[in-house]
Structure formats: structure tokens, C-alpha cells
Amino acid sequence: MTKFTKSILVILAVVLICMTFAGCQxxxxxxxxxxxxxxxxxxxxxxxxxxxxxxxxxxQDDVSNIKTAYDNHFGKASVKGNIMKSKxxxxxxxxxxxxxxxxxxxxxxxxxxxxxxxEWIYYVSPSTQTDNKGTVLTSQLEYxxxxxxxxxxQSIAIVDGSxxxxxxxxxxxxxxxxxxxxxxxxDAKKIGKTTTVAxxxxxxxxxxxxxxxxxxxASSDKTLANNVVYAMNGxxxxxxxxxxxxxxxxxxxxxxxxxxxxxTKYDPAENVLxxxxxxxxxxxxxxxxxxxxxxxxxxxxxxxxxxxxxSALSSTFVPAGFEKGLVDISSAKIKxxxxxxxxxxxxxxxxxxxxxxxxTYLFGDEKYLYYIVSNKLARLDYTAxxxxxxxxxxxxxxxxxxxxxxxxxxxYFIDAANSSxxxxxxxxxxxxxxxxxxxxxVEMVSGYxxxxxxxxxxxxxxxxxxxxxxxxKANPVExx
Numbered sequence: 434m435t436k437f438t439k440s441i442l443v444i445l446a447v448v449l450i451c452m453t454f455a456g457c458q459x460x461x462x463x464x465x466x467x468x469x470x471x472x473x474x475x476x477x478x479x480x481x482x483x484x485x486x487x488x489x490x491x492x493q494d495d496v497s498n499i500k501t502a503y504d505n506h507f508g509k510a511s512v513k514g515n516i517m518k519s520k521x522x523x524x525x526x527x528x529x530x531x532x533x534x535x536x537x538x539x540x541x542x543x544x545x546x547x548x549x550x551x552e553w554i555y556y557v558s559p560s561t562q563t564d565n566k567g568t569v570l571t572s573q574l575e576y577x578x579x580x581x582x583x584x585x586x587q588s589i590a591i592v593d594g595s596x597x598x599x600x601x602x603x604x605x606x607x608x609x610x611x612x613x614x615x616x617x618x619x620d621a622k623k624i625g626k627t628t629t630v631a632x633x634x635x636x637x638x639x640x641x642x643x644x645x646x647x648x649x650x651a652s653s654d655k656t657l658a659n660n661v662v663y664a665m666n667g668x669x670x671x672x673x674x675x676x677x678x679x680x681x682x683x684x685x686x687x688x689x690x691x692x693x694x695x696x697t698k699y700d701p702a703e704n705v706l707x708x709x710x711x712x713x714x715x716x717x718x719x720x721x722x723x724x725x726x727x728x729x730x731x732x733x734x735x736x737x738x739x740x741x742x743x744s745a746l747s748s749t750f751v752p753a754g755f756e757k758g759l760v761d762i763s764s765a766k767i768k769x770x771x772x773x774x775x776x777x778x779x780x781x782x783x784x785x786x787x788x789x790x791x792x793t794y795l796f797g798d799e800k801y802l803y804y805i806v807s808n809k810l811a812r813l814d815y816t817a818x819x820x821x822x823x824x825x826x827x828x829x830x831x832x833x834x835x836x837x838x839x840x841x842x843x844x845y846f847i848d849a850a851n852s853s854x855x856x857x858x859x860x861x862x863x864x865x866x867x868x869x870x871x872x873x874x875v876e877m878v879s880g881y882x883x884x885x886x887x888x889x890x891x892x893x894x895x896x897x898x899x900x901x902x903x904x905x906k907a908n909p910v911e912x913x
Contacts (some may be wrong), residue, residue, distance in 0.1 A: 452714040458506040458561065463583030465518065465531045476548035476602070478838040479877075480856065482521070482843040483549050483581070490538045490547070491515045491879045491895055492854035493834050493847050496571040496595075500536070502561040502658060504569075507586060508535045512895045513854070516547065517879050518581070524570050525843060525859065530880035532895070533583045540574060541596035542642040543835055548601040551621060553578045555601035560591050576617070589624055590617045598639040600646065602667035607646060614648060631671060631712040635660060638696040641836070645704060647696050652677050658713040659691035663669065664706070664730040672730045674706075680735055688714040695808060697721070700752040704800040707752065707759070709745035721746040721770070725755045738772045740773045742780050751794045751802070762804070765791050781900075786813070788822050793832050796839050803860070805830050805837065810844060810860065825863040827872045828856065851877060854893065 459911040471484035480489040494514035499505045516534035519527040533554065538547060540557045548554035554691040560573035576599070578590040589606050599608035606617040612634050618625035637648040650658045654677060662675035680690040691713045698707040704726045711719040724733050741759050749763040751769075758771040765788045771781040790813070792804035801812040808825040829850035830837050837846035839860075846858035858873035865871070881891035892905060 443769055458509075460507045460586040462508055462535060462586070462691075463533070463580075465533045465583040466529070466581075468581045470551050473549035475642065475838060475840050476550075477546040478840075478845075479546060479835050479847075480838055480840055481547065481549050482840060485520055485522075485798050486518050486581075487527070488516060488518050488533065488547075488549060488554060488581070488847065489855055491517050491532075491877055493831070494537050494539070494853075496537075496539055496559050499559055499569050499571050501567075502563055503567050505537050505559055505561050506585075510536045511897055513897055513900065514538050515851075515895070516554060516579075517895065518880070519880070525841065527880070530821070530894070533581060534579045534585075534586075536577075539595070540599075540835075542598060544639060545599065546641065546835055549581065550601070550603040552580050552582075553621075554581055555589075557599070559595075562591065569903075576601075578619075587624055589619060591629065598637060600639055600644055600667075602644050605668040606669070609634060609648075614646070620787065630665075631663070636696055638698045638699060640701060643699065643701040645699055645701065647674075648698065649694060649696060657686065657691050658693070659686065662694050662696070662708075666730065672732075674730055674733050676732070679733060688712075688789070689716075697746065697748050698750070698752070700755075702754065703755050705752060705755050707741075707750075708821065711745070714894070719743075719745045720773075721759070723755060723759075724750075738777055740777070741770045743773070743778055744780075746770070751797070760802070762792050762794055765789065767792070779865075786820050788813070793836065794835060795844070803839075805832055808832065808849060810837075825872070826858055826875075827862060828858055828875045845878065848875070848877070852894075852896070852903060854896065854900070855879065 452652045469484045474482040480487055493871045494511045503509055514537035515532050516538055518531055518533045520529040521527055536558050538556050539559050539612045555578045557574050557576055559571040559574045562570045572595055573591055573593045574595055575591045579586040597608050608615055613629050614631040614634050616630050617627045633650055634648045639646055647664050649662050652659055652661055657677055663671040666670040675694055680692050689712050693711045705723050707723045709721050720740050723739045749886050750759040750761050753760050758767050758769045766785040769783040769786045773781055789805045792806045801813055802815055803812045808830050811822050811823050811824050813820050813822055831847040831849040834847055837844055842859045842861045843857045844860050845857045847853050854873050855878045857878050858875045862873040879894040879895040882894040
């Protein structure tokens with residue numbers, strides 16, 4: 434075999450590897466501004482602020498648009514779904530908008546999002562690997578990081594499953610695959626080892642915008658019917674918070690004292706875990722409980738538990754405060770479950786308040802609950818004697834993917850009326866003057882193109898040609 438023939442075979446082998454694993458993409462990009470070590474705000478969402486910049490996902494793209502690996506190669510992917518950056522001033526005005534991650538952000542996990550720690554953006558993107566027929570394996574997700582000036586990108590892990598629960602922390606990626614809780618370590622320079630934190634995990638609870646993880650396992654004592662609950666904050670060592678003897682009055686728990694725990698919700702603001710608890714005796718008594726941790730995570734003291742319901746409430750409730758209770762938003766008729774004595778057998782609930790439709794909770798303050806109902810932002814003054822629902826924005830807010838997010842005075846959301854790009858409005862601008870309702874102005878986040886004019890004056894800049902055409906058609910230039 435000649436040297437020329439050998440060289441051709443080597444080249445063909447490299448090409449074949451690139452086609453199969455799609456690893457031959459060029460990650461060179463930027464610099465786009467500079468990097469910063471400022472603390473990030475709103476991690477785990479579609480928009481994150483760091484210093485004088487906001488970083489955000491430029492809309493929701495569909496993985497079905499990735500026909501070949503090249504369609505999601507770094508710098509070659511559609512602008513829709515890229516991670517952008519804009520400078521933001523004290524009044525919320527955006528300037529210097531640029532693409533920092535020219536690749537599709539995507540996860541089917543509705544609690545997912547991206548995060549920023551120091552100089553790195555941590556995100557998820559459909560894999561560019563292909564099978565032996567050249568089909569792109571978009572059901573696999575690649576967990577990645579790119580510097581905030583775009584100059585360097587590293588792959589953290591490629592995992593099969595688009596809806597896996599995950600969280601990025603300053604030192605590791607954590608995710609659940611099957612019955613394993615897995616950690617991929619990293620530092621400021623390199624990606625480290627992949628290890629298994631826990632095996633035979635039976636359930637887990639990840640919370641949007643929080644690094645806290647709870648998970649359950651069956652008791653290691655096969656004679657017991659209860660399960661065991663663990664907690665970990667980011668890359669910390671897991672702590673057993675409910676064990677075999679948590680409810681035992683003696684050396685070994687009775688069947689009644691062997692509780693089955695179902696994780697329901699975690700409230701990071703008050704550091705409270707909510708869960709349902711079922712007795713494993715013939716009565717199978719069940720209830721919904723909460724426990725407030727005071728200093729990190731420690732073993733739960735049953736005397737500190739608070740009971741809210743004589744049934745197992747689903748996760749569709751909003752914590753109104755550990756001492757106040759839970760607001761059930763599982764239907765258009767909302768009500769509050771107040772704390773109960775342990776021996777109570779009837780719920781203590783407030784009178785139902787009927788909304789226009791089932792709500793999706795967004796945030797609350799000392800006076801209002803803010804939520805999305807029929808894709809509109811609404812609020813309810815829960816301090817009023819007769820609370821009345823107010824629709825405070827006419828924006829078409831999508832609730833089918835990662836939820837809307839409040840950052841400062843702005844609500845950032847996937848805009849169902851504008852081809853699912855990211856938009857925002859200042860919710861504090863809602864007003865009623867002389868009987869006239871003034872809704873906040875909605876604006877596309879990722880900049881405008883001054884070369885095209887419509888009735889609004891400008892056309893969003895970072896859009897696909899197809900979406901820009903649809904935008905101009907929906908917002909025609911007004912003839913003078």
C-alpha cells in the first residue's frame with residue numbers, strides 16, 4: 434500500500450468519524466464583549482443578569498428543524514434559539530445586542546434553563562451526533578459551557594433523554610438518568626470526572642432556579658416498608674433527612690411508623706420542603722406536610738413538621754408561607770389550606786375564589802398573586818375582602834415550554850404571538866386612567882433592524898428570514 438493510499442484512507446477515516454460523531458465543528462467565536470466574575474441573578478431560567486448585561490435565549494426553536502448535524506453546529510445553527518447578550522442600563526434599556534452562543538438551546542424539561550457562573554454560560558443543546566444512517570440523534574442532549582465573551586466552548590456531557598431533570602452548579606452538572614443521580618465535575622479551566630452520587634433512586638425533586646435536590650430511596654433494611662429521603666445543595670454531600678427511625682418511638686419503627694414519603698415541592702425562599710406522608714399499616718392514612726430547615730439541611734425532627742391537608746395534595750399549589758399554608762391552584766377555583774393539628778381529620782380551607790381559568794403561578798408579593806391565565810398575565814389582590822382578578826397585560830404568553838420569568842420590573846416570556854421569540858414588558862406600567870386600561874408595551878428582546886419599517890417602526894433583528902417575513906406581514910407599514 435502506497436503512502437498516498439494510506440493518507441487517503443486516514444482522511445476518509447477522519448471524515449467518517451466526523452460524520453458519525455459530528456465532532457468536527459469549529460467552536461471559534463467572538464470575542465463578544467468581555468467576561469465578568471460578577472454574581473449572576475436568575476440562574477436556571479431563560480434570562481440571566483450578570484453585571485451590566487442580560488443573557489437570554491432568543492426564542493423557542495423546534496428540534497425537528499435540525500435535519501443534519503450541520504444545522505446545529507456552532508456558528509451555523511439558526512439564530513432562533515441562540516443565547517444572546519445585551520447591555521442593560523438602570524432604566525432597563527437594551528443596547529449592544531450580540532450572539533454569544535450561536536447554537537440552539539433546548540431541553541424538554543419545563544423546569545430547565547441555563548446558568549452563569551463566573552466567566553462561563555452553562556446550557557443544553559441537541560446533540561449533533563448521528564447514527565450509522567446519518568440521522569441526527571436529537572433525543573440526546575449535549576450539556577455545554579461557553580465563555581460569556583463567546584471565545585471558548587467545552588462539552589460537559591452527552592446524555593440520552595431530552596426531558597431529564599438537571600441542574601448546573603458552580604462546580605458540577607447534576608442530573609438523574611434512570612435510577613442514578615450522576616455528577617460531572619468541572620472547574621474554571623477543565624471538565625472533570627463523571628461519578629454516580631446515588632444509585633437505586635426511586636424519585637427526585639429538582640426546583641427551577643434552585644440548586645437544591647431531594648431524592649428518595651427504599652430502605653436498606655429489607656424488612657421495612659418505608660423509604661428514605663436525602664437532600665443536597667449543589668455539589669454538597671447528600672444528607673439523610675428522613676430515615677428508618679425518624680418516626681420511630683422505639684429501636685425499630687412499627688408498621689404505622691414506617692412512612693412512605695412522596696416529594697411534592699420545595700420553597701427556596703423559606704427553605705421548606707413539602708411532601709405527602711403515608712402510613713404503611715392497614716389504615717394507609719395520608720397527609721400533606723412541610724418542614725422548614727433552619728441551617729442548611731439536617732435530619733427532620735417530626736415535632737417540627739407542619740400538617741396542611743388530610744390528603745396527598747399534588748404539586749399544583751403555591752406556598753403562602755410556612756406558618757400560613759398552601760394555596761391550591763389545581764383548578765380555576767383556588768383556595769388556601771391552613772395548618773392543621775396532627776389529629777385533625779378535616780381540612781381547614783378558606784372560601785374558594787373563582788378565577789377565569791386554571792392559573793399558572795408566576796410570583797407574589799405582600800399584596801398580589803401574579804399568574805398566567807389563558808396566556809395573559811393577571812393578578813389577584815389576596816388582601817382584599819372580595820378579591821377580584823385583573824388582567825394586566827395583553828401579551829400572548831406561552832406556557833407550553835420553560836415558563837415566563839420576572840427579572841427586575843420586566844416579565845420575560847416566549848411570545849406566542851411572534852413566532853415564539855423572547856419578548857418582555859414592564860408589568861409595573863399597567864394602569865387604569867379615567868376608565869381606560871393601559872397595558873404595558875411588549876417588545877422583542879433581541880434588538881431591531883432599522884433597515885425595515887413597519888407600523889411599529891422597526892423589525893426584530895435576530896430572526897430567521899421566514900419569521901421576519903411573517904412579522905412584517907402581521908405588522909404592515911401604515912400608508913400615510
